[in-house]
Amino acid sequence: MKVTDNLTAINLSLSIVYILLLSFIFPELPPLFNTLLASLCIWNLAVTLLKRNKPNAILANTLAGLSLLILFYDVGFSDTVTLFVAMLILSSLFKLLQATTKKHYQTIILLSFFSLSTVYLFSQSLFATLVISMLYILNFALLALIESKHSLKIAAKDSCKLLLLALPLAIFLLLLLPKLPAFWQLPGPKLAKTGLSESVDPFDIAKLSNSDELVFRAKFDQQKPSAPYYWRAIIHDEFDGQRWLISDILKSQHAIDQTTSAERGEPLYSYQIFAEPGAKPWLYGLQFADSPHQDVKTTSNGLLLRKRFLANSISYTAQSYAFSLAKLSHSAHYQNVQLSLAKETNLQSRSLAKRLYEQHNNDDQAFYSALYDYFANNNFGYTLTPDPITGNNTLDQFLFANKRGFCGHYASTAAFMFRSVGIPARVISGYLGGEYNQQNSYMSVYQYDAHAWVEVFIKNKGWQIFDATAVVSPERLNGSLSQHLQLNNEFTSNLSFGLLRLSNIAGINWLRLKLENLDYQWTNWVLGFDQQKQTSLLKELFGNKQLWQISLIVIATVCLAFICYFVYLSWPNKPESPAHSLAKDYLTIVRWCNKQGISAPTNQTPLQFLAYAAQQLPNKRTYIMQFAQLYSNVRYRQLIFSAYHKKHSKYLVKLIKTTNKRTL
Amino acid sequence: MNNKIGKRPTFWLQFKAKVFKLLLRNKHNTEHLTLTHNTLYVLPSKLGVSFLVVTMLNFILGINYQNNLILAMAYLMLVVMIFSLLMGYSNLKGLKIDYKNHIASYAPCSALLELQLKTEKKCQSLQFIYENKTLTTVDEITSQQQIVNLDLGLKERGEYPLRRLKIISKYPFGLVSVWSYMQLAHTVFVYPQQLKPLHEASLQNNHNTDDGLHKNSHGSDEFDGLNIHQPGMNMKRISWKHYAKTQQLMVKEFVNYSAQSVVFDFNLLQGNTESRLQQLSYLVTLAYSQGVSYGLQLEAGLYAISDTKEHCKQCLEALSRFAKDENESH
Numbered sequence: 004m005k006v007t008d009n010l011t012a013i014n015l016s017l018s019i020v021y022i023l024l025l026s027f028i029f030p031e032l033p034p035l036f037n038t039l040l041a042s043l044c045i046w047n048l049a050v051t052l053l054k055r056n057k058p059n060a061i062l063a064n065t066l067a068g069l070s071l072l073i074l075f076y077d078v079g080f081s082d083t084v085t086l087f088v089a090m091l092i093l094s095s096l097f098k099l100l101q102a103t104t105k106k107h108y109q110t111i112i113l114l115s116f117f118s119l120s121t122v123y124l125f126s127q128s129l130f131a132t133l134v135i136s137m138l139y140i141l142n143f144a145l146l147a148l149i150e151s152k153h154s155l156k157i158a159a160k161d162s163c164k165l166l167l168l169a170l171p172l173a174i175f176l177l178l179l180l181p182k183l184p185a186f187w188q189l190p191g192p193k194l195a196k197t198g199l200s201e202s203v204d205p206f207d208i209a210k211l212s213n214s215d216e217l218v219f220r221a222k223f224d225q226q227k228p229s230a231p232y233y234w235r236a237i238i239h240d241e242f243d244g245q246r247w248l249i250s251d252i253l254k255s256q257h258a259i260d261q262t263t264s265a266e267r268g269e270p271l272y273s274y275q276i277f278a279e280p281g282a283k284p285w286l287y288g289l290q291f292a293d294s295p296h297q298d299v300k301t302t303s304n305g306l307l308l309r310k311r312f313l314a315n316s317i318s319y320t321a322q323s324y325a326f327s328l329a330k331l332s333h334s335a336h337y338q339n340v341q342l343s344l345a346k347e348t349n350l351q352s353r354s355l356a357k358r359l360y361e362q363h364n365n366d367d368q369a370f371y372s373a374l375y376d377y378f379a380n381n382n383f384g385y386t387l388t389p390d391p392i393t394g395n396n397t398l399d400q401f402l403f404a405n406k407r408g409f410c411g412h413y414a415s416t417a418a419f420m421f422r423s424v425g426i427p428a429r430v431i432s433g434y435l436g437g438e439y440n441q442q443n444s445y446m447s448v449y450q451y452d453a454h455a456w457v458e459v460f461i462k463n464k465g466w467q468i469f470d471a472t473a474v475v476s477p478e479r480l481n482g483s484l485s486q487h488l489q490l491n492n493e494f495t496s497n498l499s500f501g502l503l504r505l506s507n508i509a510g511i512n513w514l515r516l517k518l519e520n521l522d523y524q525w526t527n528w529v530l531g532f533d534q535q536k537q538t539s540l541l542k543e544l545f546g547n548k549q550l551w552q553i554s555l556i557v558i559a560t561v562c563l564a565f566i567c568y569f570v571y572l573s574w575p576n577k578p579e580s581p582a583h584s585l586a587k588d589y590l591t592i593v594r595w596c597n598k599q600g601i602s603a604p605t606n607q608t609p610l611q612f613l614a615y616a617a618q619q620l621p622n623k624r625t626y627i628m629q630f631a632q633l634y635s636n637v638r639y640r641q642l643i644f645s646a647y648h649k650k651h652s653k654y655l656v657k658l659i660k661t662t663n664k665r666t667l
Numbered sequence: 668m669n670n671k672i673g674k675r676p677t678f679w680l681q682f683k684a685k686v687f688k689l690l691l692r693n694k695h696n697t698e699h700l701t702l703t704h705n706t707l708y709v710l711p712s713k714l715g716v717s718f719l720v721v722t723m724l725n726f727i728l729g730i731n732y733q734n735n736l737i738l739a740m741a742y743l744m745l746v747v748m749i750f751s752l753l754m755g756y757s758n759l760k761g762l763k764i765d766y767k768n769h770i771a772s773y774a775p776c777s778a779l780l781e782l783q784l785k786t787e788k789k790c791q792s793l794q795f796i797y798e799n800k801t802l803t804t805v806d807e808i809t810s811q812q813q814i815v816n817l818d819l820g821l822k823e824r825g826e827y828p829l830r831r832l833k834i835i836s837k838y839p840f841g842l843v844s845v846w847s848y849m850q851l852a853h854t855v856f857v858y859p860q861q862l863k864p865l866h867e868a869s870l871q872n873n874h875n876t877d878d879g880l881h882k883n884s885h886g887s888d889e890f891d892g893l894n895i896h897q898p899g900m901n902m903k904r905i906s907w908k909h910y911a912k913t914q915q916l917m918v919k920e921f922v923n924y925s926a927q928s929v930v931f932d933f934n935l936l937q938g939n940t941e942s943r944l945q946q947l948s949y950l951v952t953l954a955y956s957q958g959v960s961y962g963l964q965l966e967a968g969l970y971a972i973s974d975t976k977e978h979c980k981q982c983l984e985a986l987s988r989f990a991k992d993e994n995e996s997h
Contacts (some may be wrong), residue, residue: 013880021730034966109714116744120725123736132736139740143747146840152806161839166743169750173742177735180742312733354821530736565749572757 009148009413013108014157016145017099018044020115020138025391027122028092031085036077039070040089043096057101060623067097083190088121089265112145123315127280129525139168172564179548179557181541182534189350198281203239203247203455214450218434219287220523221279222445228272233468234287234448234454236433238304240338242422244345244395247430252338253304259394270322273628277318277526284309285450287433289323296320297535312378318531326465331427339460340429342419351399352617356420369424371469374417382406383413385476389613410435413471414455419467427460428469435472440516443523559653585644586638588652591629592616597658610635623659630655689829695848697829698766700773702759704832706847709756710750713844718748748842748946755843759793759836762786764849767814770854771983773948774824778855780817780832796833824944826860856857856987859951862945865937893917928972929954930962945987955979965989 022044029037029657058066070093078086095114102108119135119142142160143568148155200217221234239247269291292306296319300308305324311315326410331339359377363369392400398416401408414430421428435454437446456470461590545553589609596602603620613631617624635651637644677725694706710725711719722744731737764783770779786808793805795990802817821827835846896905896916909917931950945961952960953972962972963982969991970982 095911110717112937113714113717114717116721117724120728120737120740123740124728124732127736129735135736145843165747165750165754165839169743172746173739175747176742177739181731182733182738185733186727186930187731211774243833262832315732315734511684529735533733561746564971565753568750569757572753573760 007124008420009152010157010234013145013148014047014509015097016141016155017108017111018051020141021047021096021099023134023138024092024115024118024122027126027134028088030658032089033077036074036089039073040092040096043070043093046075047096047099057103058102063097066170066588067094068588070097071239072474081250084124088118088124091118091121094266104398108149109146112142112149115142125318127530129522132525134584168568171230172561176557178532178537179544179553181542181554182537184534198283198284198450199236199453201237201239201249201283202244203415203432213459216450217279217522218281218448218450219276220445220447220526221276221287221437222273222443223272225272227439227444227446228289228434232436232453233293233431234289234434235306235431236285236287237431238306238458239430239432242342242415242419243347244348247395247418251340252334253658266363268324270324273320273322275289275320275530277316277523278309279316280314281309282313286311286317286319288321291326292321293326293587294319294321316526316530317525318533329459329463335412336427336460339429340425342422345419349396349398351396352402352466353414353423357400359420360424367459368464370426371422371459371461371467374473375471376414378417379474383408383471383475383578385409385472408473410470412454413475414457416468418457421457429458431456431458440520440523443520444553447519447523466662492625533570544555584649585634585652586628586655589613591656592627594661598618609638626655626658630659690848691848696712696850696852697749698851700764700834700847700849702764702847704760707756707845708847709752709843709845710753712837712844712885714837714841714843715748715751715844718744718842724749733874739764747840751840751842755836755845757848758791758838759834761788762790762793762808764834765851766851766853769829769851769853769855771858771980771987773858774860775822775848777818777821778820778827778857779831780851780855782815782817784813784815785811787811790836792836792838794835794837796835801836821855821857824857824941824987825991826854826856826984830856837963856984857986858983859944859948859950860939862942862948864946874945893919928960928962930964930969930972932964933966934964940989948986951979951982 020469022041025040025044028228028604030039049055056506057063072092073085074089074093078089080086091114095111095118098107098111102111110586116139119138122131122135130353139157140163143166144155144159147153147158147162151158155215164404171325219234237249238253239249241248241250263374270293284298286309287308288305288307292307293305293507296317298312298317299308299319299321300310302308305326306551307321309320359373360370363373386407387409389408390405392405396399397421401412402416418428420432432453432455434448434452435456436452437448439446454472456468456472458466459469462466541553545556548556584655593612595620596616599620601616607615613627613634617631618628630652633655637648653665694903700706722741725737725744726734728734729741730734745775764784765783766782767783770781772778772785784805790808791806793808795802795805795815797817797819802820803815803816805813812842817832819827832849832851833846834849837844888916893909894917903965904918906917906919908952931947931954933943933947936946938946951961951963955976955978960972960974960975961982963970965984965985967985970978970985
């Protein structure tokens, strides 16, 4: 059962499959374990390329045991999905290190069929899909290679052909076979992604501006509203002296919203959001948002939350309503003014707030405008790289000493000042703005668009946005951070390397936008194709048929396709056409002559026939005789049939045919 | 593999044989087998079953995480599986397998079976399995006719009625087994290994059946006649007398009339049963190649004196068939 032929090719390809697979999974695994897996891959490669012996069973098993310990220690049991995937890859790599027989290799290839699928749990980008599909083809080629002694190239070509044939059927099934609902609640993989944090420390959001990862795209149903776009994601209603947190009371209120649509009035806008996978369940909406999507939960504060499948892209429709003007309940009022955890801190800010409030006759609305004026007139500056501030009175230091900061600083300070005079206020984190795509009229929001601002509850007006950035750096409100001229240098130097960093170059920016568009289509059509979209598609195609009827029709169609393929396979082969291309050319001439009404008596040699034809068609005599000469030279005198001869023969055939047309 | 079968209870084997007989219904007892829909059997191989399990796992993964890409992969794998069922079947369909010959051998070489394969299209990855051993793998049959010599893997002396030969292909991915059987009614023989007897004298036993009619040419005892000298003949045998008279080189021919025919007797040889049979195998083969007439005396009976090819074959087959001594075998 030993495989000897192709062994190098099989080993090499499997090593490559696992190296590429690893390159997609490594952000999810801890560095030590990544190093271990990478060194196993390199070991496999080295064994193949340097033609060394595979390690013996005792050594390999001992190492496997040790690696398993490292796996448990390093990856841990908290994230079962990642643990499972890591274990799968580890075992496949060790198996590959020891594999000698056909059966071993077949087992590894089977395992990698599963491992390749698990990559999609973590990444579903177009690029990942293309690479993983290539690896699928390679995997099938390897299966074929184990069975036969072809070269890898032929095997890859054959399996590519087969997969291309199978792909339309698979897509057909995916589109039309009614999707089953998830039958078990499986734990989702925890993604190691940057994103909004549940606690706002003035330094945290600055970190996000390093990342140019897409967060979501939004497409408005009607004309898009005018800027600014404050995409709310998280409400922070508790200040502990350093950070703004989500209070336990608020967390417990994340139950489903009970207000009826009648209470909310007409929606201001409705739009569709294509959200990328995230580490946290928070989704995005404008103002008081609500979504009918079955996997999206709406909280009583108008926030959207994802119920499950955090690692998938999700597309949902949402409506935005104006905030209710009704008075805050007693407990909500208390929750939004209390500063019980930060009693003795930032006294200077407190006294400033109290002074301003008294100056404006204790009027909430006047204080609101006065605070804006304060930030506008006291030389505050906006920067992406603020100086670090430490100590207990960070807000005081910022307000009176540094005066340069990022949105987090302004939001923290302003909310604190509102609360210290008894006006309900809370910090909201989310995203501001977005890059508008003219061609498909959607808006892309990236991690560097992360923003924090304040919502203030003013009597008779409801919740109002207070964003000091608006007066400190008004340009920031109108678009994405990437379009901010003043901060452009600071922004690009802050960014990790990517196409965006080079977006000043016209060609690269064009390429970036094209890729962006492609990715939008991919997310929209492929990843966003969920059960709801399928249901509406099926309704359009089949009308109001029962699900089982549709399934039956789809399966019957696929069976029909299989039958067609089978008929094609067993169709009797056409009679072998003559191998020599000159003979083919001769037959073309014979057929043409027959059409002209020149049919020679049977049992003539080709040369006899050509001579006869030349006699019958005097106007093409020279060409036919030339062909006859060529034919006898090549077929009987065994002269080399060069590419030139081949061309010449084709040319003559063409001439013989066309001259006739002219005479006709 | 052999141990595994040995451990299985016999009633299981009997049951299996019965089931096979019932299912196959003598369709495969032919020397000219054409693989068609009623002689070809298609099932997923062990690998194919595991492949289906992985497909199922992918499907569950795709459903539970509502992941379109994983779901698409699961469907793709299923479609490929069905495609390979169809491809595997049509790969072998139409193949003609004709029995040509079987060739006996001396132990420890194995007996051969010669088959002819005929196909009108390409046929790939063909394996011949005999008694759970893969005999040979034909990678690709492209020519219209191809002769295959199957080394049956029978290394011990004996008489072997041919068992069912399995013809299997796992094309294209090893996911599907497409197979058929060929049951030939022939018996192949593996003759005992040739062993030169230790005491040459003891085995020449003249049975007094000598009537002087059989002569051994190139002998040395009695003058037989003259022949024309051919270049390369021994100079010693030239009749110089004749040359002096006629200037023509003539050669004197002598013959032996002493032992024109022999009978090899099992009981007169030394050694254990196997060793005696091996010596007899040597003697019979040597005698046949030298054209000596011989007979063979075994416990079972006497094989009369002859020097034909048929006789040699019969004698060797008798030696192969000779019952194995239970005490001596390991």
